[in-house]
Amino acid sequence: MIFLAALPLLLLCSCSPDAGLDEAEILPLNGDVIVLGGGIAGLTTALEAARHGASVILCFRERPDERWMWRDGILGTGEEGNAAALEGALRHYGGSEGKEWHYRLLARRADESLAWLSRETGLKVIPAGGFLYLPENLSCDQAWERLYNKALDEGVRILEGVQVEELLFGKAGQAAGIKLADSHGLKHTAYAPAVVLADGGYLGDGERMEKLAPGRPVASWRGRGEGDSVRLARAAGLDLVQENLFSYTLAVEEGQKWVEADPPPGTLLIVDKEIYSFLPQAEAELASAVLQSEAGTGYLLVAEANLEAGAEPNWPRYPGLGAFLEAYGIDLPQLYRRFSRPQGYFYGCPVKAAAAYCLGGIAVNEAGNVLRADEPVPGLYAVGESAGGLHGAALMPGAALTEALAWGRRIGEAASRYAQG
Numbered sequence: 001m002i003f004l005a006a007l008p009l010l011l012l013c014s015c016s017p018d019a020g021l022d023e024a025e026i027l028p029l030n031g032d033v034i035v036l037g038g039g040i041a042g043l044t045t046a047l048e049a050a051r052h053g054a055s056v057i058l059c060f061r062e063r064p065d066e067r068w069m070w071r072d073g074i075l076g077t078g079e080e081g082n083a084a085a086l087e088g089a090l091r092h093y094g095g096s097e098g099k100e101w102h103y104r105l106l107a108r109r110a111d112e113s114l115a116w117l118s119r120e121t122g123l124k125v126i127p128a129g130g131f132l133y134l135p136e137n138l139s140c141d142q143a144w145e146r147l148y149n150k151a152l153d154e155g156v157r158i159l160e161g162v163q164v165e166e167l168l169f170g171k172a173g174q175a176a177g178i179k180l181a182d183s184h185g186l187k188h189t190a191y192a193p194a195v196v197l198a199d200g201g202y203l204g205d206g207e208r209m210e211k212l213a214p215g216r217p218v219a220s221w222r223g224r225g226e227g228d229s230v231r232l233a234r235a236a237g238l239d240l241v242q243e244n245l246f247s248y249t250l251a252v253e254e255g256q257k258w259v260e261a262d263p264p265p266g267t268l269l270i271v272d273k274e275i276y277s278f279l280p281q282a283e284a285e286l287a288s289a290v291l292q293s294e295a296g297t298g299y300l301l302v303a304e305a306n307l308e309a310g311a312e313p314n315w316p317r318y319p320g321l322g323a324f325l326e327a328y329g330i331d332l333p334q335l336y337r338r339f340s341r342p343q344g345y346f347y348g349c350p351v352k353a354a355a356a357y358c359l360g361g362i363a364v365n366e367a368g369n370v371l372r373a374d375e376p377v378p379g380l381y382a383v384g385e386s387a388g389g390l391h392g393a394a395l396m397p398g399a400a401l402t403e404a405l406a407w408g409r410r411i412g413e414a415a416s417r418y419a420q421g
């Protein structure tokens with residue numbers, strides 16, 4: 001393992017006149033495949049590329065640290081083992097705006113991806129209804145750690161705590177490497193014929209988000225440092241799909257942050273003059289209703305009498321339906337008909353649609369190659385959340401992990417073969 005902290009040991013006298021460093025040049029790193037990003041997509045890609053014989057350099061800024069979480073689970077074809085039905089569900093969520101080849105690949109590889117993850121990490125899953133499976137025995141951190149150790153065992157050189165600053169290209173426009181900075185601010189260059197961008201979405205970049213989606217809240221669990229590859233791609237003239245395209249979740253304000261609402265069973269959602277029953281499987285549609293509402297705000301409401309013990313949400317409590325309606329200036333008398341005891345206690349609060357996942361990002365083709373002026377850039381790939389436009393209008397729950405695994409394995413192999421000629 002190489003941590004970048006050790007790289008200053010490689011300081012040499014300058015041997016290249018255009019090295020761009022004042023007194024000394026740091027010996028460049030060389031490999032077959034460079035993977036940018038240490039999330040599930042980057043780790044999977046690096047591991048598979050190494051298994052296919054490539055010399056791999058994996059660089060990332062920070063460990064995922066509970067960001068890769070089993071909140072929804074991961075996709076499989078369900079008890080019926082029906083890949084065609086899963087493909088149809090993915091298409092339904094995407095609203096015909098995603099890529100057919102992406103839906104097909106995910107549906108065909110979902111079970112295999114899950115089996116691969118189980119084999120690599122010892123993960124056991126339990127069916128959670130429909131196409132979802134939930135982990136039984138491992139936290140996301142444990143699973144990540146096991147994949148990380150497998151990558152080390154396969155000889156992947158891991159540069160942790162680094163910031164990738166530039167993508168490098170050869171004379172014919174092909175991928176050639178990256179420039180990066182370590183935690184001491186020292187600049188390094190790594191060369192490889194294949195480069196894979198896997199550094200996730202960019203929701204945590206407040207400045208960019210304010211420009212792309214002004215005033216739009218972001219679910220706070222995406223608030224950590226986020227990927228730079230979209231910025232790097234723009235600087236390099238690569239194609240982006242519509243960048244301001246996000247998957248939304250219903251979120252409530254806690255302190256200064258927006259956090260996922262997680263309403264208990266029996267909750268109603270009020271949007272303008274409409275009343276919806278909250279159903280987790282309909283969250284994307286409900287978030288969309290809030291997004292398109294006049295005020296961009298909805299209200300969650302649940303009667304205390306309908307709650308199971310211990311299921312009380314962390315929302316303000318009101319003595320009667322009238323107090324709730326008055327608190328938010330809601331004029332909706334028909335709401336009384338929904339409750340047998342409107343004078344009982346209620347929990348309620350405003351809710352927004354918060355961006356939770358980047359559906360936009362770097363444009364790729366069916367082979368996972370990044371595009372420039374609609375043409376594939378030889379040796380340059382994007383995978384995971386940094387690759388945009390695959391899912392269409394909304395992300396099906398559990399699809400992100402399946403995508404990272406299915407595409408990570410595919411691109412790992414493809415990049416390795418390309419680099420080794």
Ligand SMILES: Cc1cc2nc3c(=O)[nH]c(=O)nc-3n(C[C@H](O)[C@H](O)[C@H](O)COP(=O)(O)OP(=O)(O)OC[C@H]3O[C@@H](n4cnc5c(N)ncnc54)[C@H](O)[C@@H]3O)c2cc1C
Pocket residue numbers: 036037038039040041042059060061062063064066067068069070071072073074162163164165198199200201221222225226227228229383384385386397398399400401402404
């Ligand atoms: C709380 C939570 C729960 C979730 N639950 C589920 C779930 O149950 N099911 C599901 O399918 N999906 C889930 N997701 C979504 C899923 O975790 C993400 O889609 C997935 O993590 C994306 O993986 P990735 O590898 O593409 O990117 P990321 O996991 O975001 O990894 C990006 C990596 O790139 C590094 N990086 C970024 N910029 C740079 C730079 N300039 N230089 C160097 N390194 C850089 C980062 O440090 C990080 O290592 C959840 C997400 C969260 C946050």
